[in-house]
Amino acid sequence: MTEQPKAGGRSIWTRPERSARGPVPEHSRAEIASAGIALADVSGLGAVTMRSAAAAIGTAPASLYRYVATRDELVELMADQVYGEFSYAERGSGQPVADLLGLAHQALAIYHRHPWLLDVPVTGNLPGPNAVAFIEQVLAALAGTDLPGPAKLETIGLFNGAVRLFAQMEINQQRAGQDTAQWQGSLIGYLLQIAAAGQHPHLAAALAGLAAGGDPGEQEPMFDRAMTRILTGLLPPVRPADEAVSETPGLMRD
Numbered sequence: 001m002t003e004q005p006k007a008g009g010r011s012i013w014t015r016p017e018r019s020a021r022g023p024v025p026e027h028s029r030a031e032i033a034s035a036g037i038a039l040a041d042v043s044g045l046g047a048v049t050m051r052s053a054a055a056a057i058g059t060a061p062a063s064l065y066r067y068v069a070t071r072d073e074l075v076e077l078m079a080d081q082v083y084g085e086f087s088y089a090e091r092g093s094g095q096p097v098a099d100l101l102g103l104a105h106q107a108l109a110i111y112h113r114h115p116w117l118l119d120v121p122v123t124g125n126l127p128g129p130n131a132v133a134f135i136e137q138v139l140a141a142l143a144g145t146d147l148p149g150p151a152k153l154e155t156i157g158l159f160n161g162a163v164r165l166f167a168q169m170e171i172n173q174q175r176a177g178q179d180t181a182q183w184q185g186s187l188i189g190y191l192l193q194i195a196a197a198g199q200h201p202h203l204a205a206a207l208a209g210l211a212a213g214g215d216p217g218e219q220e221p222m223f224d225r226a227m228t229r230i231l232t233g234l235l236p237p238v239r240p241a242d243e244a245v246s247e248t249p250g251l252m253r254d
Contacts, residue, residue: 012076036053
């Protein structure tokens with residue numbers, strides 16, 4: 001979600017929402033973004049055009065260009081407004097894995113509410129204000145680790161990529177009418193049949209380990225297990241609290 005600006009043009013985030021001169025705008029970026037989100041939630045990102053968004057807010061397509069220069073900018077507004085659905089009300093626990101797992105659950109829920117987000121490119125644009133607030137929150141969760149700054153920023157990209165992959169898998173399964181737990185059960189059954197032939201000893205050993213762990217349906221959800229493993233592997237041990245406090249912004253202190 002850390003993105004780069006497009007070559008050869010100014011980002012919508014570097015332009016003021018309204019000009020210092022001229023009439024007061026009849027509409028706002030937030031209103032336009034909300035209209036686009038409503039269209040995409042119902043009919044997918046392809047339903048969002050300058051014409052359809054203009055019609056949704058009751059203006060002519062030509063008038064919409066007073067607010068956004070291109071459809072791509074409209075989609076940028078939509079994606080950033082969705083970032084505003086994250087809640088940061090709960091105070092950080094001081095445990096990076098736990099705090100990031102909480103954000104991961106929020107992100108997964110946002111993808112399910114707005115599956116068209118999977119069709120929005122993750123590179124090529126500058127992050128908007130809500131995306132920057134998310135980056136700040138992830139960095140706050142990482143403040144107690146010994147990762148240098150550049151590695152923390154890389155971790156944000158890896159974290160977001162992992163959540164996006166899970167969302168893609170779950171949403172694709174839902175669109176195909178599949179239940180994730182049932183699909184996992186079918187996959188295991190299929191692989192057990194293959195392993196029984198004796199030609200794949202490593203697969204058989206892995207499946208034996210799964211069987212020893214009990215019923216997958218009774219274990220911690222796969223998303224939690226996998227994200228915990230990913231985050232634990234990405235992050236170094238947490239520093240003692242008295243060392244982490246010196247790096248944590250004042251608003252996170254007592």
